[in-house]
Amino acid sequence: MxxxxxxxxxxxxxxxRRLSDRLLGLSPPPExxxxxxVSLALMPGETLGLVGESGSGKTTLARxxxxxxxxxxxxxxxxxxxxxxxxxxxxxxxxxAMMFQDPVASLSPRxxxxxxxxxxxxxxxxxxHDRKATAKSLLAQVGLPASFVERYPHELSGGQARRVGVxxxxxxxxxxxxxxxxxxxLDVSVQGDILNLIAxxxxxxxxxxxIVTHNLAMVRHVSDRLAxxxxxxxxxxxxxxxxxxxxxxxxxxxxxxxxxxxxxxRRRESLAxxxxxxxxxxxxxxxxxxxxxxxxxxxxxxxxxSYRALSGNxxxxxxxxxxxxxxxxxxxxxxxxxxxxxxxxxxxxxxx
Amino acid sequence: MTASLTVENLSVRYxxxxxxxxxxxxxxxxARPGEVIGIVGESGCGKSTLVTALANLLPANASVDGSIxxxxxxxxxxxxxxxxxxxxxxxxxxxxxxxxAFNPVLTIGDQLIDFQHHRKDIGRADKKNRIAxxxxxxGISDADRRMANYPHELSGGMRQRVAxxxxxxxxxxxxxxxxxxxxLDVTMEAQIIxxxxxxxxxxxxxxxxxxxxxGVIAELCDRVYVMYAGEVVESGDVDAIFHDARHPYTRAxxxxxxxxxxxxxxxxPTIPGSLPSLTQLPVGCxxxxxxxxxxxxCPVHPPPVVRLSADHAVSCHGARA
Numbered sequence: 001m002x003x004x005x006x007x008x009x010x011x012x013x014x015x016x017r018r019l020s021d022r023l024l025g026l027s028p029p030p031e032x033x034x035x036x037x038v039s040l041a042l043m044p045g046e047t048l049g050l051v052g053e054s055g056s057g058k059t060t061l062a063r064x065x066x067x068x069x070x071x072x073x074x075x076x077x078x079x080x081x082x083x084x085x086x087x088x089x090x091x092x093x094x095x096x097a098m099m100f101q102d103p104v105a106s107l108s109p110r111x112x113x114x115x116x117x118x119x120x121x122x123x124x125x126x127x128x129h130d131r132k133a134t135a136k137s138l139l140a141q142v143g144l145p146a147s148f149v150e151r152y153p154h155e156l157s158g159g160q161a162r163r164v165g166v167x168x169x170x171x172x173x174x175x176x177x178x179x180x181x182x183x184x185x186l187d188v189s190v191q192g193d194i195l196n197l198i199a200x201x202x203x204x205x206x207x208x209x210x211i212v213t214h215n216l217a218m219v220r221h222v223s224d225r226l227a228x229x230x231x232x233x234x235x236x237x238x239x240x241x242x243x244x245x246x247x248x249x250x251x252x253x254x255x256x257x258x259x260x261x262x263x264x265x266r267r268r269e270s271l272a273x274x275x276x277x278x279x280x281x282x283x284x285x286x287x288x289x290x291x292x293x294x295x296x297x298x299x300x301x302x303x304x305x306s307y308r309a310l311s312g313n314x315x316x317x318x319x320x321x322x323x324x325x326x327x328x329x330x331x332x333x334x335x336x337x338x339x340x341x342x343x344x345x346x347x348x349x350x351x352x
Numbered sequence: 353m354t355a356s357l358t359v360e361n362l363s364v365r366y367x368x369x370x371x372x373x374x375x376x377x378x379x380x381x382x383a384r385p386g387e388v389i390g391i392v393g394e395s396g397c398g399k400s401t402l403v404t405a406l407a408n409l410l411p412a413n414a415s416v417d418g419s420i421x422x423x424x425x426x427x428x429x430x431x432x433x434x435x436x437x438x439x440x441x442x443x444x445x446x447x448x449x450x451x452x453a454f455n456p457v458l459t460i461g462d463q464l465i466d467f468q469h470h471r472k473d474i475g476r477a478d479k480k481n482r483i484a485x486x487x488x489x490x491g492i493s494d495a496d497r498r499m500a501n502y503p504h505e506l507s508g509g510m511r512q513r514v515a516x517x518x519x520x521x522x523x524x525x526x527x528x529x530x531x532x533x534x535x536l537d538v539t540m541e542a543q544i545i546x547x548x549x550x551x552x553x554x555x556x557x558x559x560x561x562x563x564x565x566x567g568v569i570a571e572l573c574d575r576v577y578v579m580y581a582g583e584v585v586e587s588g589d590v591d592a593i594f595h596d597a598r599h600p601y602t603r604a605x606x607x608x609x610x611x612x613x614x615x616x617x618x619x620x621p622t623i624p625g626s627l628p629s630l631t632q633l634p635v636g637c638x639x640x641x642x643x644x645x646x647x648x649x650c651p652v653h654p655p656p657v658v659r660l661s662a663d664h665a666v667s668c669h670g671a672r673a
Contacts, residue, residue, distance in 0.1 A: 187394035192620030217611035258542040260567025
């Protein structure tokens with residue numbers, strides 16, 4: 001099966017120009033990797049959870065996939081075809097949809113809900129026999145009353161604004177939905193509503209989705225596969241339940257342990273992880289996580305680990321993954337795609 | 353000063369052009385020195401109004417009934433001068449977004465000195481020493497460098513630590529933390545929770561933690577008040593609330609938290625229906641329209657407060673003592 005979208009070694013760098021550099025026009029400004037060689041594939045109908053702390057580059061990855069940021073290296077393929085030029089990206093955006101973080105801010109305050117919902121058709125110059133009817137059927141799809149076509153965004157509650165966002169994203173029946181923090185700022189009871197709605201519509205319209213979030217408790221229930229990011233690099237990918245049951249990367253394990261438990265009898269006494277995500281401007285040498293890693297060793301400070309594909313469709317980027325502690329990395333093959341289904345495979349994906 | 357906080361029959365109404373909004377109704381609450389009190393509820397439940405009332409920061413269009421007694425003082429009856437004297441001395445507030453808590457054009461050090469303005473007895477140098485001690489306590493080691501920083505130079509987690517230090521510098525008897533971890537990542541959230549827990553060991557005042565996040569409440573608090581649509585629907589020991597909840601709303605809220613389920617759920621649980629309008633409240637129980645266990649008296653009569661134990665109280669027609 002061809003994946004809906006793949007990124008191959010996708011990197012985004014940007015130059016940081018200080019005012020003094022610009023005025024003096026001295027040496028070329030230093031470049032920083034916001035995304036560093038991210039390879040991901042999203043299969044049709046799949047839900048991928050992209051997880052990481054703020055500053056991990058997860059939003060940048062989502063935006064770059066749709067051409068909203070420019071990639072400096074690497075390749076994006078959409079339904080098997082490489083995407084390079086602006087017209088290519090227009091095609092991608094025609095078949096995909098993005099829900100941005102702040103639902104109210106992504107709805108123009110001066111347009112009514114009806115106009116907001118039909119805007120995708122106007123932008124794509126698509127025929128719509130009856131504007132109002134289209135808007136009303138979209139509202140019905142997300143469980144809102146037809147009278148909402150006459151409302152302005154400020155008259156909606158947070159949950160209603162999300163529903164309008166979902167309706168607008170799915171108006172053109174995309175094959176890919178990218179939702180950036182779809183439930184941030186929502187109450188738990190409403191969060192479930194929105195996620196159930198997306199799941200139902202997914203059944204009906206059969207699109208693949210990528211949910212960008214830092215909410216682990218939520219993503220475990222809505223995603224089939226997880227990709228964990230740290231400082232612009234993927235550190236672990238794998239089937240959601242497996243990653244939660246036995247995380248391979250120490251960072252994944254610390255993230256899972258950091259989640260507060262809603263049970264006063266199981267209070268955590270110790271901290272799983274200390275400190276903060278470093279700035280990309282000061283990316284640590286070697287493995288970028290060694291500064292906070294509870295099990296870091298000498299090798300971690302010296303050498304950058306490479307991706308390794310393991311059995312069970314999992315990859316990890318760590319010298320000493322948690323289950324295989326002490327085992328030396330074996331260089332077997334350069335394409336991790338082949339390893340799917342094989343057992344005991346440890347494949348060196350790409351040395352950096 | 354350490355004193356108990358007693359809120360009795362507190363009601364707050366906001367006068368608006370669209371009618372009177374009854375944001376808080378007949379709230380009773382008690383907090384003893386050394387306790388960490390949790391207030392939990394979803395948006396619109398009145399937790400912010402309650403906190404603002406405790407901090408004496410209600411807007412001019414609010415009218416207050418009932419009493420908030422702090423030691424021998426009634427906070428609701430104070431004039432503006434006394435209120436000011438209390439805020440920033442006895443009562444300190446740590447907000448949700450630490451960025452807006454600081455002035456962007458002053459250094460952290462200058463602001464932390466200003467926060468101690470009520471301490472007329474000590475000089476600037478002593479105030480600086482106090483700051484260095486306090487910053488060390490909240491886990492910031494290079495105090496001198498940080499004091500020279502501007503707020504935008506600190507990360508979110510660091511700013512929240514400084515905000516907590518700022519609050520503690522005033523030696524408050526009442527420390528209110530309003531959604532202290534909502535703006536932070538999980539790893540930083542865990543660290544701030546850890547910090548607050550460490551700090552309470554040597555702090556003798558009352559700490560009130562407001563959050564919509566059940567995990568944070570469970571990790572931090574001794575006693576919990578669950579609020580819905582402006583009322584306290586259930587209160588009790590944290591263990592009773594999380595393991596022996598009696599109010600249907602508390603149970604529904606707990607059941608909604610995806611963190612409780614470790615196996616993947618096909619559908620996430622939700623609470624059907626929506627919050628009643630606070631301008632036209634239902635006659636009976638406020639939760640009746642959404643309640644799964646609603647029976648005859650619920651939509652007609654306001655529910656009684658049933659005491660289940662010394663600490664555990666619930667206002668529900670269905671509750672049996």
